[in-house]
Amino acid sequence: MRERLATVPLFVAVPHYDGAVTEPKTPDAAAPTAPAKKHARDGKSNATIYDIAKVAGVNPSTVSRALSKPGRVSAKTQKLIEDAAAELNYQVNPFARALPTGRTNTFGLIVADITNPTFFDIIRGAETTATVRDYTLVLAESAESAVTELTAARRMMATVDGLILASPRMDDDDIRALARDKPVVVINREVDGVPCVVPDVNKGISEAVRSLAANGHHKVAFVAGPPQSWMSARRWEGVQAACEWSRLEAVRLESSKPTVDGGRQVARDVRASGATAVLTYNDLLAIGLMQELQAAGMVVPDQISIVGFDDIFGADFTTPPLTTVRSPLGECGSGATTLLLDLLHGTGEPAGTLRVETELVLRGSSGRLLPAG
Amino acid sequence: MRERLATVPLFVAVPHYDGAVTEPKTPDAAAPTAPAKKHARDGKSNATIYDIAKVAGVNPSTVSRALSKPGRVSAKTQKLIEDAAAELNYQVNPFARALPTGRTNTFGLIVADITNPTFFDIIRGAETTATVRDYTLVLAESAESAVTELTAARRMMATVDGLILASPRMDDDDIRALARDKPVVVINREVDGVPCVVPDVNKGISEAVRSLAANGHHKVAFVAGPPQSWMSARRWEGVQAACEWSRLEAVRLESSKPTVDGGRQVARDVRASGATAVLTYNDLLAIGLMQELQAAGMVVPDQISIVGFDDIFGADFTTPPLTTVRSPLGECGSGATTLLLDLLHGTGEPAGTLRVETELVLRGSSGRLLPAG
């Protein structure tokens, strides 16, 4: 089975072609005989530019221009046509428009996991910005799989004007291949030759580490995310650099998966490491870690400080609420959309990497280390 | 400004029509002169059924049939065409297909707030089911406004085969008007004449109330949600009924808004009510309420039990983790999608209301009431 076929087979039972070819469209007002009729297209939304042209007494192409090329027709005709359109309750048919032009006023956004709160704000940021500029956002999920991701991306390519990949799992080369076809913007990863939006971790991390140093910590553990995660690598680098600057010792621990569960599992290693402060690849790990440590009787932050990354929804539900390095995820989403818009409507293509700032959100899970006793 | 215009004005700076009308499509392989070229459509994805027809030596209409009407052409021709399609890396153009048929293999889903975790699972459930059946899900947000919601719905109607409204804010009549045009399914609300998916609150609530009664509680407070919320009314009814059955006293309190903040604000009233157990309209309220009560020195669940609704993401991040009445939101999303699919592909239209079960998720925030002292 070829991939293409995957988009086909479900049409079987669909009602057949109903374009009235030769019959005149007499709107037979009352047809109360058929009790439970199909959702007919006899609504008021089927006016076309041809209908408008007839009402306004002009050529359809003039209607088309009046409605999509401001200034191309005279003010008088414009008004004539707009009135007719209003009267007929005209709505352009997006498919008819997309067919010759190829543009759809639609952007695609692919995320690894719709239920991962990290993406919520990205989605919302992108959606908001897209809507403001009259674009529609289409969402797809890769279920954390590089293959699914690529399939989804390929499928989307046919129907969107541009694509946003949030924390993509696929190869750099695959991304570049997609970008050759249509504008693509990547969030949370840097890919050579493709416009990207990445949070600059340094500011937030150095704030976090300075805060830890000031509170008497000397050894910091970093719980890493997935090995292939670009962002995890950046964060670890940032932690190392900041620790060096503050003369703290930094150790790296691995997690099995970047979830609450993964956080629980890594608690053993954290205790064994002897670190008194932990930064984790993301908030979910931090929350799981904190739950497990507390269950083992440790007091946060008196005995150990925990700092997450992202400031996801729910990060302040914990007791104590989680200190975290916030990435402006909403900004990432809206920034990526803006980049896409620039790429499409802009003059040249200067679109490079857009960096956004991170900051420390100081809450209760980090603080002064109390002397053991 | 008419609404229609809102979809138009942004096209101004877009690159112009590039359909090579008279020129033959000579794929000039190497064009390394233009350094930063526009995203050309010279990719390999521009094969049409006409190209396939040429390669396979048949008529384009035969190609169309081979690819979308299983059995309509002979096995031999079928294979011929499929091979040609594979060779040319053919992908159907969704717009060309949608234009004559009107079907798009797309569903719309409108939620009040993308960042409200209640909707996450609904979205995912719908997305998953839609994808399995080769439908794409398009998401829109109403920003909690009935007007925005209706606008979004109307705009979507043009491009989708069906629409799902999750906890819609608009009038019953508006919903029915939409449903007259195309299949519509409503989640979390019952609208006469429109297929709906609603969690049946009774089982979950009675489990919760029985558990509270068994733990020595006598007076239960219910913190209500927005006055116009259909679901809030159902939950209050359920709580009253269950309390009557268990011979508990039930009082109703109002919240300002169904958020964490709203939960904090209602803490005063809760304490004043004298209730020893609280059910809240949703988990966010429960979490805010718990935070505020704990900040005031109360111990949960020793002095007061708290039970939420929905079991949203993060409900188990709290200390103690939140007891809650879970609605199978994923099921709601996938159920609504299935209903839509049935409506489109099914035989008759028996689609009525689909009820899904709720259940108590017993965690740490509810339990035995300790004698004061």
Add this chain to the structure above:
DNA sequence: GGGCATTTGTCAACCGGTTGCCATAAATTG
């Protein structure tokens, strides 16, 4: 008022599949 530059509107081709209708070929039946 004539000549030239602009506006403004029309014509027709086109985007890429879909499907009703028909002709032919093949299969079935009496």
Add this chain to the structure above:
DNA sequence: CAATTTATGGCAACCGGTTGACAAATGCCC
């Protein structure tokens, strides 16, 4: 073996809006 049904492929119209080319109308200047 003729007659009829069925399977198969081709033809052409069509979905609805877009746009290059061109002609008609208008405006402007001397």
